[in-house]
Amino acid sequence: MALDEKIYELRRDKLRQIEALGQKAYPTRFEFTHTIPEILLEYADKPADDLDRSRVPVRVAGRIMAIRLMGKAGFAHLQQGGQKLQIYVKSDAVGVQGFELYKLLDVGDHIGVSGYLFRTRTGELTVHVEEITFLTKDLLPLPEKWHGLTDVELRYRQRYLDLMMNPAVRHVFLQRSRLVQSMRRFLDSRGFLEVETPMMQPIAGGAMARPFVTHHNTLDMELYLRIAPELYLKRLTVGGFDRVYEINRNFRNEGLGWRWNPEFTMLEFYQAYIDYRGVMDLTQQLLIQAAQDVLGGTKGKWGEHEIDWASSNWRRMTMREAVIEYWPERAGAKPALSDFASPDSVKTLVARFNSGHVHIAYDPKEPTGKTIVNLFDAATEEHLIQPTIIYEFPTVVSPLSKQKADEPDWTERWEIFAGQMEIANGFSELNDPEEQRRRFAQQLAQREGGDEEAHQMDEDYVRALSYGMPPAGGVGVGVDRLAMLLTDSHSIRDVILFPLLRPEKGSTQEDIPK
RNA sequence: GGGCGCGUAGCUCAACUGGCAGAGCAACUGACUCUUAAUCAGUAGGUUGAAGGUUCGAUUCCUUCCGCGCUCACCA
Numbered sequence: 001m002a003l004d005e006k007i008y009e010l011r012r013d014k015l016r017q018i019e020a021l022g023q024k025a026y027p028t029r030f031e032f033t034h035t036i037p038e039i040l041l042e043y044a045d046k047p048a049d050d051l052d053r054s055r056v057p058v059r060v061a062g063r064i065m066a067i068r069l070m071g072k073a074g075f076a077h078l079q080q081g082g083q084k085l086q087i088y089v090k091s092d093a094v095g096v097q098g099f100e101l102y103k104l105l106d107v108g109d110h111i112g113v114s115g116y117l118f119r120t121r122t123g124e125l126t127v128h129v130e131e132i133t134f135l136t137k138d139l140l141p142l143p144e145k146w147h148g149l150t151d152v153e154l155r156y157r158q159r160y161l162d163l164m165m166n167p168a169v170r171h172v173f174l175q176r177s178r179l180v181q182s183m184r185r186f187l188d189s190r191g192f193l194e195v196e197t198p199m200m201q202p203i204a205g206g207a208m209a210r211p212f213v214t215h216h217n218t219l220d221m222e223l224y225l226r227i228a229p230e231l232y233l234k235r236l237t238v239g240g241f242d243r244v245y246e247i248n249r250n251f252r253n254e255g256l257g258w259r260w261n262p263e264f265t266m267l268e269f270y271q272a273y274i275d276y277r278g279v280m281d282l283t284q285q286l287l288i289q290a291a292q293d294v295l296g297g298t299k300g301k302w303g304e305h306e307i308d309w310a311s312s313n314w315r316r317m318t319m320r321e322a323v324i325e326y327w328p329e330r331a332g333a334k335p336a337l338s339d340f341a342s343p344d345s346v347k348t349l350v351a352r353f354n355s356g357h358v359h360i361a362y363d364p365k366e367p368t369g370k371t372i373v374n375l376f377d378a379a380t381e382e383h384l385i386q387p388t389i390i391y392e393f394p395t396v397v398s399p400l401s402k403q404k405a406d407e408p409d410w411t412e413r414w415e416i417f418a419g420q421m422e423i424a425n426g427f428s429e430l431n432d433p434e435e436q437r438r439r440f441a442q443q444l445a446q447r448e449g450g451d452e453e454a455h456q457m458d459e460d461y462v463r464a465l466s467y468g469m470p471p472a473g474g475v476g477v478g479v480d481r482l483a484m485l486l487t488d489s490h491s492i493r494d495v496i497l498f499p500l501l502r503p504e505k506g507s508t509q510e511d512i513p514k
Numbered sequence: 515g516g517g518c519g520c521g522u523a524g525c526u527c528a529a530c531u532g533g534c535a536g537a538g539c540a541a542c543u544g545a546c547u548c549u550u551a552a553u554c555a556g557u558a559g560g561u562u563g564a565a566g567g568u569u570c571g572a573u574u575c576c577u578u579c580c581g582c583g584c585u586c587a588c589c590a
Binding site: 006068070073092120121126141142149151152153154210252254255256260373374396398 | 524540542549553588
């Protein structure tokens with residue numbers, strides 16, 4: 001028998017003894033006067049004399065995180081809302097039966113106590129307990145008390161223990177919640193309507209990624225988990241919702257990594273009658289507001305760096321300007337704008353870039369715009385720590401964006417980078433149905449050329465555009481990555497409560513031997 | 515899929531060059547009515563991830579497998 005099974009049995013036995021003392025094993029409620037955070041807020045600064053004079057009566061509940069027994073008295077710490085409060089239990093005050101109950105308690109149990117507040121000799125605010133109410137038994141032992149839980153796998157698999165034992169982890173998820181609230185407040189106050197669009201889609205559109213596939217039995221049809229809500233949100237702008245947004249999960253069947261999780265949360269919003277410049281400004285404001293709401297200021301620690309979200313610290317440059325700006329010294333003289341103009345000149349640029357130590361893959365068959373994006377990623381991404389807006393993206397990688405009026409090979413599209421991550425993507429929405437059909441056809445050709453991520457044709461979407469979609473700007477914001485940046489977390493798994501893990505052995509039906 | 519690293523008690527970690535598998539916490543028993551990493555005395559807890567190999571002898575060296583982490587590739 002493993003130790004935790006022994007402890008389980010021992011504690012079940014204690015639970016029976018607790019019942020024998022007249023307590024319910026799993027009571028349904030406990031009336032409290034304060035939460036532990038409320039008590040700390042109200043009485044943390046009250047001197048001992050005041051407490052003795054007023055004898056503040058309290059009823060509080062919490063989980064026992066430490067317990068010390070000394071003959072006929074003892075101390076314990078209760079935890080609630082991530083905060084701890086000490087209780088003092090002595091036989092004289094709780095009676096023989098009450099003290100028998102106290103002796104049957106373990107670290108991890110939930111109890112409620114009533115009594116009054118006082119300060120110990122060392123000055124710690126403490127509840128002088130007069131009655132203990134047993135609430136719930138912890139049948140399994142908690143992690144070790146001062147090293148806590150550090151095993152990364154256990155932290156993710158048993159996040160509840162992680163949250164219980166590691167206050168910093170709890171704080172990250174509180175911050176994440178604040179972030180989402182901030183974004184909702186920002187958009188709601190500007191007249192945006194929050195909507196929910198399909199997660200299961202017959203065509204996985206709106207981004208370039210491999211989708212998850214599932215099957216609906218009654219309709220006997222293949223469905224894809226969405227890779228983006230984009231095409232549905234834009235159908236809503238056709239329907240007359242001029243300002244819409246959605247905060248929800250996307251699913252992409254790709255690799256995992258420090259900034260990639262197969263399911264991730266994205267904010268997408270669309271506003272009619274403004275272009276990519278309009279949503280660029282709006283998104284910058286949204287991010288600054290979010291930073292202020294989460295950080296309480298504009299500056300946040302990011303590893304060895306400090307990211308400053310203040311508007312004065314943002315930079316804006318075109319993709320081509322960025323490649324020029326961050327062109328590595330060892331690759332020779334900086335390119336000129338004209339070097340991006342033709343397939344041949346871009347090919348020469350790649351050759352020059354690769355003559356340095358860096359090397360990017362180059363496929364002569366791929367469209368020139370794709371090559372330029374590869375060049376951009378290789379040359380600049382590591383430099384983009386502070387908030388930076390990169391605008392004007394090649395048309396060939398932007399099948400849903402409007403072209404620049406004077407340069408049809410380029411679109412009115414931008415991305416925001418910070419902490420070496422892409423965190424937002426926006427553009428003037430392509431609303432010409434015929435051009436949209438041509439772009440889809442172009443994507444199909446790439447798909448036939450072996451690009452599994454190329455966009456699929458969506459006839460219903462083209463039909464919607466044919467009814468006339470107002471000019472609009474739209475944006476996607478990676479909520480998880482933004483949460484990482486605002487909480488100094490360096491793995492996306494640290495901002496997702498239950499990140500995807502390989503299933504635990506013995507956790508599924510198939511693993512159980514017959 | 516490639517590379518690097520890790521796997522020892524429930525948790526956090528030791529074990530020298532290959533030589534009797536250990537400590538703290540948690541657990542159990544006892545003492546203790548202001549402790550807070552409570553203290554003191556005692557008890558129990560292990561197929562060292564698995565299988566095989568080398569060796570008088572393997573936690574240690576080798577091989578394969580399993581699991582996990584990091585990283586690269588894929589991810590516009």
